[in-house]
Amino acid sequence: MSLERINPAELSPPTGFSHAVTATGSRLVLLAGQTALDGAGRVVGEDLPAQFATALGNLLAALKAAGGAPGDLARVTVYAADVADYRAHAPELGRIWRRLAGRDYPAMAVIGVVRLWDEAALVELDGLAVLD
Template identity: 40%
Template sequence: MALEAVNPPEIDEPLTYSHVVVATGTRMVFVAGQVAEDSDGNLVGRGDMVAQARQVFVNIGHALAAAGARPDQVARLTIFVADYKREHLAQIEQGRVALFGDHKPTDTLVGVASLSSPDYLLEVDAIAVVDDAERR
């Protein structure tokens, strides 16, 4: 499996994601939108974007591992943020970097009025591409 990040020189290079990721592999892993719940279904970080972001990305890490995938194999994220404000970016980034480190999958951030519960501030889904030969 290989992920090649491409940032065309004609487009400003982002700090936290890649404009294009070219993925080659034999298996795709789709992770459903993850919210800030612990293993018992309890909300983590009511009203706290940083705490919720950390839990959301922890949950993505668990989901990837369960499918035999690693964070560095994620090609795409979709990030949904309730009542989005610009300062949320840095708060979300804390959870993201904890999971991905320097890996920068493509992403789309979508501000929404609300999520499936009024207490959820953030929901993130992911797509990974894995070579069966590299499977954990």
Template identity: 45%
Template sequence: MDGTDAYDVFNPPELAEPRGWNHGLLAPAGGRVLFVAGQTAGGPGGRVEAADFAAQFALALDRVLAVVRAAGGEPAHVGRMTVYVTDLPAYRDARAELGAVWRARMGRHYPAMALVEVRGLVERGARVEIEATAVLPARRPRE
């Protein structure tokens, strides 16, 4: 499984056409499941490193991908993502910037996604938190 064929995509015609996500992804048999905890724009000291909505999204996504890469994966292995935001209108206003952030990191790979507006996040000043599930290729047996 490489990043280009990590999943079979399912977008049934009776459902609305997805834009920036997919209805369903089927992981290949034998893959290893990686659960990535919610990531924000908070740095090592716990302080949020950006105030701008798109900048926070970029940092949170970078941190999700850092976990995926540390486990031996790549962005295309992310199969599911939930984005929590504290300000839905700010998300809507930043969609053009968010699209550029997404393409720079994820290319044209779109996992099954949900976006949820919440009243608050644990880290003060955090406006975005992203959690994800990735399916990484099965380890090859040692020769």
């Protein structure tokens, strides 16, 4: 599997994402949206950073179960119930990402939503990975 992160000089410098990612591999893994649900199905974490860490951990656990690793992520979409809160916590969320997933960023988008499936959920992440 090979991912190439592309960040053209004429675009604004990416912070916490890549502008484009090309992927070569033989297995596509589509990762369902993950929130901060624990093993019993309860939303855990009182604030966005705590929920983001759990949701990202859940996404990475699903990826690992499929045979992948964080570096295999080609695309991640973040659904935030409060984009202003997400922006306010962006530096902390970046530190959480680097701690759990490393410094290679996939193509990403943050989308503001009215609410998520679980009313207590503040954030949801889904993704796409390419494996050998």
